[in-house]
Amino acid sequence: MDWSVVAEYYPRLIDGAWVTLQLVVLSGFIGIILAIPMALARISNKRCINQFPRLYIFFFRGTPLLIQIFLIYYGLSQFEWVKNSALWPFLREPYWCAVITLGLHTTAYIAEILRGALQAIPAGEVEACRVMGMRKFTMYRCILLPRAFGIMLPAYSNEIILMLKGSALASTITLLDLTGMARTIIARTYTPEEIYIAAGAIYLLISWMFMAFFKLLDRYFNKHRLVTV
Amino acid sequence: MTISSRERGEIFAITRGEEKYLSKINRWVKAGVLVAGVIAGSVAMAGEKIRIATEGAWAPFNFVDEKGRLAGFDVDIANALCAKMKVECEVVAQDWDGLIPSLKVRKFDAIVASMSITEERLKQVDFTERYYSGGLRFMGPKNKTFDTTREGLKGKVVGAQRGTIGGQYLEDNFSDVVTVKLYDTQEGVYLDLLAGRLDGALSDELPTWNWLSSDKGKSFEFKGEAFAKDDQIGIAVRKKDPLKQRLNQALQEILKDGTYERINQKYFPFSIY
Amino acid sequence: MTVRVTLAATFLGIALGLLGATARLSSFLPFRAIGGAYVGVIRGIPELLIVFLIYFGSSRLLMAIASWFGYHDYIELNPFIAGVIALGLTFGGYATEVFRGAFLAIHKGQTEAAQALGLSRFRVFFGIVLPQAWRIALPGLGNLILILMKDTALISVIGLEELTRKTSMVVNATREPFTWYLTAAVMYLGLTVITTTLLRYMEEQSRKHEHPTDAASSHLVKE
Numbered sequence: 230m231d232w233s234v235v236a237e238y239y240p241r242l243i244d245g246a247w248v249t250l251q252l253v254v255l256s257g258f259i260g261i262i263l264a265i266p267m268a269l270a271r272i273s274n275k276r277c278i279n280q281f282p283r284l285y286i287f288f289f290r291g292t293p294l295l296i297q298i299f300l301i302y303y304g305l306s307q308f309e310w311v312k313n314s315a316l317w318p319f320l321r322e323p324y325w326c327a328v329i330t331l332g333l334h335t336t337a338y339i340a341e342i343l344r345g346a347l348q349a350i351p352a353g354e355v356e357a358c359r360v361m362g363m364r365k366f367t368m369y370r371c372i373l374l375p376r377a378f379g380i381m382l383p384a385y386s387n388e389i390i391l392m393l394k395g396s397a398l399a400s401t402i403t404l405l406d407l408t409g410m411a412r413t414i415i416a417r418t419y420t421p422e423e424i425y426i427a428a429g430a431i432y433l434l435i436s437w438m439f440m441a442f443f444k445l446l447d448r449y450f451n452k453h454r455l456v457t458v
Numbered sequence: 459m460t461i462s463s464r465e466r467g468e469i470f471a472i473t474r475g476e477e478k479y480l481s482k483i484n485r486w487v488k489a490g491v492l493v494a495g496v497i498a499g500s501v502a503m504a505g506e507k508i509r510i511a512t513e514g515a516w517a518p519f520n521f522v523d524e525k526g527r528l529a530g531f532d533v534d535i536a537n538a539l540c541a542k543m544k545v546e547c548e549v550v551a552q553d554w555d556g557l558i559p560s561l562k563v564r565k566f567d568a569i570v571a572s573m574s575i576t577e578e579r580l581k582q583v584d585f586t587e588r589y590y591s592g593g594l595r596f597m598g599p600k601n602k603t604f605d606t607t608r609e610g611l612k613g614k615v616v617g618a619q620r621g622t623i624g625g626q627y628l629e630d631n632f633s634d635v636v637t638v639k640l641y642d643t644q645e646g647v648y649l650d651l652l653a654g655r656l657d658g659a660l661s662d663e664l665p666t667w668n669w670l671s672s673d674k675g676k677s678f679e680f681k682g683e684a685f686a687k688d689d690q691i692g693i694a695v696r697k698k699d700p701l702k703q704r705l706n707q708a709l710q711e712i713l714k715d716g717t718y719e720r721i722n723q724k725y726f727p728f729s730i731y
Numbered sequence: 732m733t734v735r736v737t738l739a740a741t742f743l744g745i746a747l748g749l750l751g752a753t754a755r756l757s758s759f760l761p762f763r764a765i766g767g768a769y770v771g772v773i774r775g776i777p778e779l780l781i782v783f784l785i786y787f788g789s790s791r792l793l794m795a796i797a798s799w800f801g802y803h804d805y806i807e808l809n810p811f812i813a814g815v816i817a818l819g820l821t822f823g824g825y826a827t828e829v830f831r832g833a834f835l836a837i838h839k840g841q842t843e844a845a846q847a848l849g850l851s852r853f854r855v856f857f858g859i860v861l862p863q864a865w866r867i868a869l870p871g872l873g874n875l876i877l878i879l880m881k882d883t884a885l886i887s888v889i890g891l892e893e894l895t896r897k898t899s900m901v902v903n904a905t906r907e908p909f910t911w912y913l914t915a916a917v918m919y920l921g922l923t924v925i926t927t928t929l930l931r932y933m934e935e936q937s938r939k940h941e942h943p944t945d946a947a948s949s950h951l952v953k954e
Contacts, residue, residue: 291877291923292916293884295895300916303902304909306653321655323639390774397777401888403617403639403646408780412555413640416621419558419582421787429776429784436775515903522900553890556787563790642888645903652906674906 231420235427238414242424245410246431252327252396252406253439257389259332264339265374271344282340289337294395297334302326302402327399327406335392342388346381347373379450386443390436397432407431507546508701509566510536514551515643518668518725519572522551534721535589535712536570542708542717554621555642558582561694567701569694572662574623585692586705589718590664590730593687594624597666597680598658599651606682611636614657617647623689624660651678662689664730732893733922736814736883741876743819748826749861755831766827773824778817779885785817786810786889814886822879829871833864866937873930880922894918 235242271282289297305311305320319325350373358368378385400409411428415421512520512532520530528549540547549570552560557569561583574592575585596606596616604610612635618625620640628638639656641647648669650656659666663684669675693709695702712718713731722730754766773781837860845855887896898915902908 291920293881293919295884296912296916296919300909300912303649304912307907307909312654394777397779401642403641408777413620416555417578421559421783422791425780425784429780432777432780433772433775551890559787565790
C-alpha cells in the first residue's frame with residue numbers, strides 16, 4: 230500500500246465530493262417537492278387519480294437506478310424531437326441528467342414514505358380539524374403535512390443516505406463526482422485500493438454529516454415529543 | 459413460580475416443534491455447504507495455460523462479435539503468438555480501467571489490448587516490443603469546422619476514453635480551455651458523438667479510422683492531422699516476467715513468416731506496424 | 732445470471748446478518764464494536780465503491796493471506812464471486828439491523844424459560860429464538876432482497892455479463908439505447924413482481940405456524 234498517492238490527489242477527491250454533495254442536495258430537494266403531490270394523489274380514493282402515482286412508484290422502485298440513469302442519459306438522445314426540444318440544453322449535460330434521474334428516483338421512495346406518515350397520523354387529529362370547520366387545503370398545509378414531516382423524518386434521512394450512495398452511479402455517465410474522480414485518478418496511478426479506501430472514508434464522513442444534520446432537524450420538528458417524554 | 463398447565467403445554471409444544479425446525483436448519487446447513495463448495499470450486503488455480511486479457515470495446519482491434527466471442531486484430535495477434543510459443547491460451551475480456559491493476563494481481567498474464575507504451579505505465583508493468591504503432595487524431599461532425607489548436611478548441615466539449623493516452627493528453631494539455639469528458643468505453647464516446655453532446659473526440663487514429671468508415675460514423679470526419687505519431691503499442695506483462703522474452707521472440711517470428719501481414723491485411727489496407 | 736447472483740448474495744447476506752446481529756447484541760464489548768462498525772461502514776459507503784474495492788482489492792488480500800501459509804500461487808476471484816461478496820456484504824449490513832430488531836422483539840422470558848428447561852444455548856437459539864425471529868424479520872428481508880436484485884446491475888461495471896451488461900452490449904451494436912434499456916427495465920420489473928409474489932407466499936407460510944393462543948400466552952409470561 231502506498232498512501233502517498235492519496236496525499237497527492239486528495240484535493241481532486243474533495244472536488245469530486247463537492248459534486249456528490251450538490252447531486253444529493255439538489256435531488257433530495259426535487260424529491261421532496263415532487264413527492265408531496267405524488268403522495269396526495271396516491272392516497273386519493275379516485276382510481277383515475279391514484280393510478281398514475283401507483284405506476285410511477287412501481288416503475289422507479291422496481292428497476293435499478295443504473296438502468297434509469299442510462300435510460301435518461303443515453304436513451305433519450307435516441308429521439309430527434311428530444312434533441313430539438315427546449316430541454317436539450319439541460320439533457321445534454323450529464324450533471325442535469327444525474328440530478329433529474331436521482332430526483333425522479335427518490336421522488337418515488339419519498340412519496341411512499343410520506344404516504345405512510347400521512348396514514349400514521351391519528352384519525353382523531355383529522356376529525357378534530359374537520360370539526361373545527363377547516364378547509365381541506367388549510368388542514369393539509371397547517372396540520373397534516375407538518376405533522377407528517379415530523380413522523381417521516383427518520384425514514385427521510387435514511388433515504389438521503391441512500392441517495393448519497395446512489396449518486397456514485399453518476400460516475401458511469403462521465404460525471405466527475407467522488408467515485409468518478411476516484412476512477413479517473415486510478416486510471417493514472419493504478420492504485421485502486423488506496424484511492425477507493427480514501428473515497429470510501431469521504432463518503433462515510435458525508436453520511437455522518439447528513440445524519441448529524443437530521444438529528445438536529447428531528448429535535449426541531451419533534452419538539453412536542455421531547456417535552457412529553 | 460409455578461408453571462400453569464397451560465404454559466407447560468405451550469413449552470412442550472415448542473419442544474416438539476423444535477424437531478421440525480432442526481430438520482429445517484439441517485437443510486439450510488446443507489445448502490450453505492453447497493454454496494461454499496461452489497465458491498471454492500470457482501476459485502481457480504492457474505495451470506500451465508497463459509491467460510491474455512483484452513478489452514473487447516475497441517473495434518477493430520478488440521471487440522465482441524455478433525456471436526458474443528472476442529475478436530479483432532489484438533485477439534488474432536494473441537492467438538498467433540500463442541501458436542508460435544506452443545502454449546495453450548485463453549483470451550479474456552476486462553474493462554479498460556481494470557486491465558493494469560488486474561494484471562498486477564495476476565488475474566491474467568499479459569495484456570494485448572492496444573495499449574500504448576508510456577512512461578507512467580512502465581512504472582507499473584513491462585512491455586514487449588511494439589506490435590503496431592499509432593497516433594492521436596481529433597475527429598468531429600462533418601458540419602462543424604474547427605482548428606485543433608488551443609484557440610480553435612476553446613469552449614468546445616471534447617470526449618475521450620478514461621485512462622487512454624488520448625484522455626490523458628486532453629487532461630494535460632487542454633483541460634483549461636475545453637470541457638473534457640471521460641468515458642468508461644470508446645463506445646460511450648461514439649454514443650455521445652451521435653447524441654450531439656460532444657463537439658469532438660480525441661482518440662487513436664486507427665480505431666477512429668475504422669469507425670469513420672463504418673455506417674454509424676458516416677457523418678463524422680477527422681479534424682486536423684495526426685500527432686504523437688511515435689506512439690508504440692506493446693503487450694504488457696508483469697515486471698520481470700520471463701514471458702516478455704518469449705513473447706518478443708514469437709513476435710519476431712510472426713513478423714518474419716508473414717502471419718503478421720496476413721492479420722494486418724484482414725483489418726487495414728495499409729501496414730500498421 | 733442476475734437471479735444466480737441475487738440468490739447467492741442473499742445466502743451470504745443472511746449468514747452475515749445473523750452473525751452481525753449476534754455480535755451487536757453480544758455482552759462482549761469488542762464484538763459489539765465490530766458489529767457496529769460493520770453496519771456503520773456498509774451503510775455509509777456506496778455499493779458501487781464496495782463492488783470496485785472488492786474486485787480489485789480482494790485478490791491482493793487473499794494472496795497476502797495465502798502467502799503466510801506458504802502458498803504463493805495465484806488466487807483469483809472472478810467477477811461473479813467478487814460481485815456476490817460485495818453485494819452479500821452490503822446485504823449483511825442491512826440484514827444485521829433487521830435481525831437485531833427481530834431478536835429484540837422476542838420476549839426475554841422465552842429464552843429464560845427454555846434455559847430453565849435445561850436446553851443448551853445452541854438449541855435455544857436455533858430451536859426457539861431463530862424460527863420466531865425469522866418470522867418477524869421476513870418482511871424486512873424481503874425488502875432487502877428486492878433492493879439487492881436491483882443492485883446486481885452494479886456488477887456489470889466489473890464485467891459480469893448479467894442483464895445490464897448484456898443490454899449495454901446490445902445497445903452498442905444497435906445504437907437504440909432507449910428501446911433496449913427500457914426492455915431491460917421491464918425485465919427487472921418482471922423479476923420484481925415474481926420476487927414479491929414469492930415473498931408474500933413465504934410470509935403466509937411462516938405465519939401458518941402462528942399459534943392461536945400466542946397472544947394469550949405472552950400476556951401470561953409478562954405477569
